[in-house]
Amino acid sequence: MIRYSNDPATIDWQTLREDLIADDFHNGRTNDQLEASFASSQIPVFAMDKDNRCVGTARALSDGVCNAYVVDVWTHSGYRGKGVASTMMHQIIDACPGQRVYLFTDTAVDFYKKLGFREQLTGMHIISGTWLVAGPE
Numbered sequence: 041m042i043r044y045s046n047d048p049a050t051i052d053w054q055t056l057r058e059d060l061i062a063d064d065f066h067n068g069r070t071n072d073q074l075e076a077s078f079a080s081s082q083i084p085v086f087a088m089d090k091d092n093r094c095v096g097t098a099r100a101l102s103d104g105v106c107n108a109y110v111v112d113v114w115t116h117s118g119y120r121g122k123g124v125a126s127t128m129m130h131q132i133i134d135a136c137p138g139q140r141v142y143l144f145t146d147t148a149v150d151f152y153k154k155l156g157f158r159e160q161l162t163g164m165h166i167i168s169g170t171w172l173v174a175g176p177e
Contacts, residue, residue, distance in 0.1 A: 098128040110143040
């Protein structure tokens with residue numbers, strides 16, 4: 041049985057980071073950076089198994105008015121194909137009424153199309169300074 045939570049304080053960040061690394065979904069964040077990323081998001085969603093281990097993540101950054109951006113959608117390899125990511129995405133979409141919900145993917149286009157997302161042809165980014173290094177405090 042999977043339950044869903046929005047509380048970053050319940051996550052074992054070390055275990056989550058190890059699972060992300062094992063699933064080749066880790067982007068280099070430390071435990072503290074992972075926690076800060078989710079704690080700073082307007083809509084964090086976590087899928088928890090019966091042992092209270094985090095087996096899925098998703099989060100959205102939103103202005104609360106017209107735009108939301110989804111990142112860090114991940115399901116533990118042992119739980120894929122069981123509706124975990126779909127449930128997390130529906131929770132995010134439902135939490136953003138009236139907003140345009142954006143995301144970027146290069147590996148799960150068909151999955152997101154099934155949820156009603158439409159492709160846009162241009163995606164761009166820039167890294168400010170050095171990747172994962174915060175600016176002056």
